[in-house]
Amino acid sequence: MKNHLPVIHADNISLTFQTADGPVHALKDVSLTINQGDFVSFIGPSGCGKTTFLRTIAALETPTGGVLDVNGMTPDQARKARAYGYVFQAPGLYPWRTIAGNISLPLEIMGFAKADRKQRIARVLDLVELGGFGGKFPWQLSGGMQQRASIARALAFDADILLMDEPFGALDEIVRDRLNEALLELWRKTRKTIGFVTHSIPEAVYLSTKIVVMSPRPGRITKIIDSPLPAERPLEIRDTPEFIALAHEVREGLREGHGYD
Amino acid sequence: MTEIAMPAPADGFLRRGVGAALPVLTVLLAIIVIWYLAAVWMNAQWVQDQAARAGTEVGFGDLVRQTLTQDRPVLPAPHQVAIGWWDGVFGQKITSKRSLVYHGWITLSATLAGFGIGTVAGILLAVGIVHNRAMDQSVMPWAIASQSVPILAIAPMVIVVFASAGVTGLLPKAIIAAWLSFFPVLVGMVKGLRTPDAMQLDLMRSWNASPRQRFWRLRLPSSLPYLFASLKVAIAAALVGTIVGELPAGATAGLGARLLSGSYYGQTVQIWAALFAAAMLAAVLVIVVGVIEKATLTRMGLAR
Structure with missing residues (x-):
């Protein structure tokens, strides 16, 4: 079930923004497989380049140095081949489209046939447990449901990679726990490769097979931790000594990178 | 509990309705009173001149009565205007040259044509500005300059130029109306087409959407609230442009021509009746756009 083929490979990625106050090193020598x-x-912490790195994978930013390949292509080729689905912190649903209509949007843009669209919409709505809500408008749904709809939208065109930029950052803790559980379940079902930006230590530890700790000025990776936790993770796992030890390790990593400046 | 509470909303609604109407009616009443006082004051001179010429004295009661019943008063009284308006709208065959409906229709058709031309021009220019860097930096100053030239100065030239090419009637007036109405649409649509935020544009990019898809599926629908706000200004401006276009032409038809012929012959009642007809037409047009706006935006989930 696990095939360790590399899908994203970054080799000494740097990204420098030229600003009025001089150059800002958003990313410096980031290497990751x-x-x-x-x-x-x-x-x-903010400014460590975690979002910027996710955006370079998505070809929404272009690195100023280094080599990055996604599915054996350049990020821009991968974007054009629709290799990934991207989920932002806000759902970004169109108010003038129903939930089904919103999920249909990327499918229409990509030219899927109508019957195929319909079937895909039904499938991803079930996947995020929103079956029966396709005909509702976004304002009729809670914030957590809207974010689930936006995840469904990113899943609808069957990209192998799912990139998520603090997708649950705007939601309250209780909703967040439920969605984390649901996301793990979804990941187990779909076997997608997921890149997930967060600033919550428990969230990172609970979800990940690999935790990348980053620190700012310049944005860089300070530690990569492979999670020893089992694939099967009920919410209660967060009270086990292994979980607490791992969270501690992440916290130490953040401290080493002067992350609490 | 609920049974007792039930009548409250209806009652509150009624009170709100009366509460909203009361200030409006008060202001309206005040205007009418001031108008009557002004009519008596401004028309009194003529009555006294007449009396002096006849060598008689007029008492206060006669003075008031005579100031409010003149054929060609300096300021006609409200009831004279109302009668003039009523007669113009309902008292004539609508094909008659004395009918405000006839003149109103002439003006309305040019207004709608000009509004259409102006709206299309405004939208096209806005699309160009948003998508083309050269247009972004060059069009707006010209558009602003076009609006700072007095329309009264331009209207006769447009009429003359078109007339020399053998084009008269609706089109020249529509062009003048379009001249005024394209601008609010342009300004509103530039703002509206730029409302989608960075995240929504990034989403489109992540799906590798073409510029055309980005326009039709994101920018255009997002801009509609701004478009409708502009259309309300534009349609009123188009009516003003049309009436101004009817003034210099020696035109014989249209509310503007009605205003002009009224002033030639000192028919102040006719002028005021035509003015009120124009104002009501403007109000109706703005209300119609407003109703379409509300229906569209509610359907799109964009109503605030």
Whole structure:
């Protein structure tokens, strides 16, 4: 079930923004390999480049140095081949489209036939447990349900990679726990490769097979931790000594990188 | 509990309705009173001149009565305007040259044509500005310049140029109306087409959407609230442009021509009746756009 083919490979990626106050090193010498089926969390304080790195994978930013390949292509080729689905912190659903209509949007843009669209929408709605809500408008749904709809939208066109930029950051803790559980379940079912940006240590530890700790000025990776936790993770796992030890290790990693400046 | 509470909303609604109407009615009443006082004051001179010429004295009661019943008063009283308006709208065959419905239709058709031309032009220019860097930096100053030239100065030239090419009637007036109405649409649509935030544009990019898809599926629907706000200004501006376009032409038809012929012959009642007809037409047009706006935006989930 686990095939360790690398899907994302970053080799000494740098990204420098030229600003009025001089150059800002958003990323410096970032090297990382993400294998197929990995659930990789990026954690670190603001300005550590975790979102920027996710955006370079998605070809929404272009690195100023280094080599990055996604599915054996350049990120831009991968974007054009629709290799990934991207989920932002806000759902970004169109108010003038129903939930089904919103999920249909990328499918229409990509030219899927109508019957195929319908079947895919039904499938991903079930996957995020929103079956029966396709005909509702976004304002009729809670924040957590809207974010689930936006995940369904990112899953609908069967990209192998799912990139998520603090997808649950705007939700309250209780909803967040439920969605974390649901996301793990979804990941187990679909075997997708997931890149997940967060600034919550428990969230990173609970979800990930690999935790990438980053630190700012310049944005860089300070530690990569492979999770020893089993694939099967009920919420109660967070009270086990292994979980607490791992969370401690992540916290130490953040401290080493002067993450609490 | 609920049974007792039930009548409250209906009652509250009724009170709100009366509460909203009361200030409006008060202001309206005040305007009418001031108008009557002004009519008596402004028309009194003529009555006294007449009396002096006849060598008689007029008492206060006669003075008031005579100031409010003149054929060509300086300021006609509200009831004279109302009668003039009523007669113009309902008292004539609608094909008659004395009918406000006839003149109103002439003006309305040019207004709608100009509004259509102006709206299309405004939208096209806005699309160009949003998508083309050269247009972004060059069009707006010209558009602003076009609006700072007094329309009264341009209207006669447009009429003359078109007339020399043998084009008269609706089209020249529609062009003047379009001149005024394209601008609010342009400004509103530039803002509206730029409302999608970075995240929504990134999403489109992540799906590798073409510029055309990005426009039709994101930018255009997002801009509709701004478009409708602009359309309300534009349609009123188009009516003003049309009436101004009817003034210099020696035109014989249209509310503007009605205003002009009224002033030639000192028919102040006719002028005021035509003015009120124009104002009501403007109000109706703005309300119609508003109703379409509400229906569309509610359906799209964009109503605030």
